[in-house]
Every structure is written in C-alpha cells, then in structure tokens.
Amino acid sequence: MRSAGRDRWLALVAPILLLAVATVAVVRFHWVQQSSWQGAGFGMFATHDYVPSRALRATASIGGTDRAVPIPAGLGSRVERVLAAPGDAAMVSLAEDLRSWAGADGLVLEVVGHDVTLDHDAMVVTLRSVRRVEVP
Amino acid sequence: MTARLLPAWRDLIGPIDVLIGRLSLLLVIVNTNYDRPVMIAAAIGAAVIAPHPRLIRSPWPWFALAAVIGTAQARIWWRVDDHVVATTYWLIGFGAAQFAGDPILVLRRSARLLVGCIFVLAFGWKVLSSQFTSTEFFQYTMVRDSRFEVVSQTIGGMGDDELASARTDLAELSRSGDIGDRVVVAPGPRTATVAGLLTVWGIGIEGAVAASFLAPLRGRWRRLRPTTLVVFCLTTYGVVPVFGFAALLLTLGMMQENEARLRPIYPVALVLVPLSSYLLDRLGS
Numbered sequence: 001m002r003s004a005g006r007d008r009w010l011a012l013v014a015p016i017l018l019l020a021v022a023t024v025a026v027v028r029f030h031w032v033q034q035s036s037w038q039g040a041g042f043g044m045f046a047t048h049d050y051v052p053s054r055a056l057r058a059t060a061s062i063g064g065t066d067r068a069v070p071i072p073a074g075l076g077s078r079v080e081r082v083l084a085a086p087g088d089a090a091m092v093s094l095a096e097d098l099r100s101w102a103g104a105d106g107l108v109l110e111v112v113g114h115d116v117t118l119d120h121d122a123m124v125v126t127l128r129s130v131r132r133v134e135v136p
Numbered sequence: 137m138t139a140r141l142l143p144a145w146r147d148l149i150g151p152i153d154v155l156i157g158r159l160s161l162l163l164v165i166v167n168t169n170y171d172r173p174v175m176i177a178a179a180i181g182a183a184v185i186a187p188h189p190r191l192i193r194s195p196w197p198w199f200a201l202a203a204v205i206g207t208a209q210a211r212i213w214w215r216v217d218d219h220v221v222a223t224t225y226w227l228i229g230f231g232a233a234q235f236a237g238d239p240i241l242v243l244r245r246s247a248r249l250l251v252g253c254i255f256v257l258a259f260g261w262k263v264l265s266s267q268f269t270s271t272e273f274f275q276y277t278m279v280r281d282s283r284f285e286v287v288s289q290t291i292g293g294m295g296d297d298e299l300a301s302a303r304t305d306l307a308e309l310s311r312s313g314d315i316g317d318r319v320v321v322a323p324g325p326r327t328a329t330v331a332g333l334l335t336v337w338g339i340g341i342e343g344a345v346a347a348s349f350l351a352p353l354r355g356r357w358r359r360l361r362p363t364t365l366v367v368f369c370l371t372t373y374g375v376v377p378v379f380g381f382a383a384l385l386l387t388l389g390m391m392q393e394n395e396a397r398l399r400p401i402y403p404v405a406l407v408l409v410p411l412s413s414y415l416l417d418r419l420g421s
Contacts, residue, residue: 003237010236011245014229015253018222022257036261038214040221042254043261045338045376046268048276055310077212084214112310116272118328123275123321125306127313 032087033130039085054083054113054130058095060104069102086111086131095135109133150189152399153240156247156391157192160230161185163387164201167223167380169216174208193239198231219381222254226388247391251365252349254385259342268338274331279321280306283376286420287330294324341368349392362398365389366405374412382409 018040025041028034036043037050056079058069071079075094082091091109099107111130116123150158161182168175181201185191206224209216229250233242262268278288279302288294305319313319345368348360365385373382383406390402 007236007238007242008245010232011229011242011249013232014225014246015249017228018225018250018253021221022253036265037218040213040216040218041261042218042257043265044218044258045277046258046261046265046273048267048273048280053276053280053310077215081214112313112315114276114306114310116267116276118270118272118275121322123272123279123323125276125309125319125321127309127315127317129315 028085028088032085034085034087035083048116049113049130051080051083054086054111056083057110057112058098058102059108059110060099060102061106061108062102062104069098069104069107071098072101082109083111091131091133092135095133099135107135109135151240152391152396153243154189154192156243156387157189157230158186159387159390160226163223163380163383164205164227166383167217167220168205169209169220171208171212174205177204193234195231195234198227198234202227202231217378217380219378219384222250223380223384226250226384244392244394247388248349248361251385251388251392252346255342255346255349259339259346262339262342268335271328271331271335274334275323275327278327278331279303279323286416287334287375288324288327290420292324292327292330294327298322298324337371341371344368358394359398362389362393362401366401369405369409370412373409374416377410377413379410382406 021039022041025034025036025039025043028039029036029041029043035050035054036046056071058071059066060069075097078090078094082094091111095107095109098109110132112127113130115126115128117126118124161178164178165175165182168178178201181197181204185197185201191197202224205227209221209224226247229246230243233239233246236242265273267273278284278292278294279299285299288299289296302319302321305321309317309319341364344360345364348364353360366389369382369385373379386402386406390399393399393402
C-alpha cells in the first residue's frame with residue numbers, strides 16, 4: 001500500500017519539474033519580455049516575437065556626438081541572451097560593457113522587434129522598441 | 137536458423153523498460169543542442185550503460201547523466217530548445233522510477249504525464265496568444281521562417297522573388313529602420329487560407345494530444361493516444377523537421393503504451409517523420 005503511494009509520487013517527479021520550470025518561463029514572459037520560445041515553457045510556435053525577429057542596436061555618445069556602434073562578434077552569446085529576455089539585468093550589464101569597450105561617455109542599447117497587423121490584402125510589419133537601456 | 141535468431145533479437149530488444157532505457161540513451165545523444173562536448177559525454181555514458189540491463193535499472197547512471205547534461209543546459213538556457221530540456225526531465229523521471237516498487241508502471245505513468253503536460257503548455261500558449269489565434273503568427277512565419285518555404289510557396293502561392301524581397305525588407309527594417317517604420321508584405325493568393333488552416337489544426341491537434349494523454353481513458357479509448365500523437369508528429373515534424381522532439385515524444389509514447397502490439401507504431405512513425413520531411417522538401421524544390 002505504502003509502495004503504491006510512493007510509486008504515484010515517483011511518477012510525478014518529471015512532470016512536476018517540467019511544470020515548475022514552465023511556470024518560471026511564464027512569469028519571465030510577462031516580467032522580462034522573455035520570448036515564449038525560450039526557457040522551457042513550451043510556447044514555441046505561439047508568437048512571432050522571438051530571437052530571430054528581434055535585433056539589438058547600440059548608439060554611443062562620444063564627445064557630444066551620437067553614432068551607431070557595431071556589436072563585437074565575440075559577444076554573440078550575450079547578445080542572444082539579451083534578445084531572448086531583454087528585461088533582465090543582462091541587458092544593463094551588456095550596455096555597461098559596450099560603453100567601456102567603445103570608450104563612450106554614454107550608450108543607448110535597444111532591442112527592436114516586429115509588430116504585425118493584417119490588412120485585407122497585405123501584412124504590415126512595424127518596427128517597435130522592445131526595451132531601451134541608457135547608461136550611465 | 138530463424139529459431140536461433142529470434143531469441144537473439146528478443147535479447148536485443150529486451151523488456152520494455154530496458155528497450156526504452158536504451159532508446160532514451162540515444163535520445164540524449166540526439167538532443168544535445170549541437171553542443172559537442174555534451175554530445176561526446178552523452179555518447180560515452182550511453183556506451184557504458186546501454187549494454188547492461190543492471191545499469192539501466194539503477195537510478196544513479198540516469199541521475200549522473202541528468203546532472204552533467206542539465207548543468208550544461210542551465211549555463212546557456214537561452215540557447216537550449218525546450219525538447220532538449222524535456223529530455224533531461226525524462227532522464228530524472230527514469231532514474232526516479234527505479235526506486236519504485238513497480239518501475240515499469242511508474243515509467244508508463246511518468247511518460248504519459250510528461251507528454252500530456254508538454255501539450256497542455258503548448259496548447260495553452262497558442263490559445264492565449266492573440267498573435268496565434270488571429271493567424272498573424274503563421275502569416276508572418278510563412279514569410280520569415282525558411283522551414284515554411286515549401287508551404288508558403290507550393291501551397292500558399294508566394295513566388296520566389298516576392299518571398300526573397302519580403303525577407304530582405306524585413307531584415308533591413310530590423311537593421312536600420314526607425315521605430316514606427318513599416319514594411320508592407322504582399323502575401324500569396326492562398327497565404328491567409330493556409331495560415332487559417334494551420335492555426336485551427338495546430339490548436340486542434342495539440343488540444344487532442346493533451347486531452348487524450350491526461351484524461352483517464354479506458355479500453356479502446358486509450359488508442360486515441362497513439363493516434364493523436366503519431367498524427368501530430370507526422371503533420372508537424374514532417375513540415376518543420378525537429379527530429380529530436382519527434383524522437384522524444386515517440387519514445388515517451390512507446391513507453392506509456394500498455395498494448396504491446398501497438399508499440400511498433402511509434403518506431404515506424406519515427407522513420408516516417410524524416411521521410412515525409414524529405415519528400416516535402418523534394419516536392420518544393
């Protein structure tokens with residue numbers, strides 16, 4: 001009898017783990033704009049707001065002049081992380097590091113994404129700001 | 137000769153828990169998110185564990201594999217696909233089942249609940265997403281995602297040039313557009329219809345898999361489980377080739393199956409998934 005009760009719980013170990021992590025993904029979707037495709041929430045193919053449709057741009061202010069800063073290729077993994085969840089602290093930390101690297105007085109880091117509206121004969125895609133961070 | 141071969145074949149397949157254990161070890165190698173060190177570690181682990189039923193029926197090799205792979209996945213969680221993480225959950229579930237009085241029953245239940253939970257989540261996200269229910273998601277994806285090229289061109293009727301030009305415009309918009317800038321994409325003559333059908337089918341089939349795996353079905357009604365899962369895998373991964381996810385779902389499906397004669401359906405479907413994807417690709421080209 002006790003064994004049957006224990007067996008029931010053992011069968012729940014993996015599903016509970018899955019639901020717990022998925023709950024974190026749902027919370028982060030609402031709080032830090034984490035894409036539903038990332039973070040083991042099983043929300044892939046539910047929205048078009050995901051890493052491939054987002055882009056990261058940096059604008060540095062050097063001596064009173066603003067200019068676009070190319071993101072170094074070596075930061076690829078950090079960039080991907082920021083694109084996956086722009087709302088968390090990783091974006092501020094990346095902005096700080098880019099500012100030092102560019103030797104800038106200030107830096108604006110922005111994640112942009114696509115908004116889609118359907119017209120009768122066309123699909124209209126509008127560029128929108130997902131998150132904008134300014135350092136210092 | 138045949139009589140001599142049959143027992144050997146039976147030994148190779150083994151009891152269901154040993155067979156699923158061996159398939160799960162292969163799954164780990166397939167689902168490593170192209171991380172070479174993890175793939176090598178998984179392959180070494182599989183080579184050590186697979187030949188020995190005693191090791192397969194011990195919880196510790198599974199927990200050790202899950203710890204190594206799970207740690208690697210947690211370090212780069214934003215790059216790891218959901219099914220790769222689900223494979224780690226299954227390793228933990230497999231290990232936990234070895235503590236049970238009846239490990240096979242626990243594995244069966246655990247596999248069924250895992251599939252059910254995955255599909256409840258996938259269904260929930262889609263139903264609650266206005267981007268999905270408005271068909272916006274598929275209309276956009278048919279243009280943006282190259283995996284849908286065959287669908288958008290062959291069925292949706294979008295031309296080569298129109299598709300290439302729309303993709304260039306979208307990439308340019310992200311690269312250098314100002315906030316509020318717009319790109320107007322002219323879809324193919326049947327894009328909206330196809331997107332509508334894919335939307336309805338996506339919600340319908342995922343809801344059906346979730347319901348059939350989570351509902352306490354009895355008797356013949358249980359056959360809804362292999363039916364819905366195999367139909368889902370063929371219609372989804374035949375178009376979007378995510379072989380690792382198909383392999384995970386079909387392995388879990390095979391484990392939860394209590395009618396032994398229905399079990400071969402799952403490996404057959406696993407062969408048909410890449411085959412249908414290949415044929416569709418050929419059709420498109």
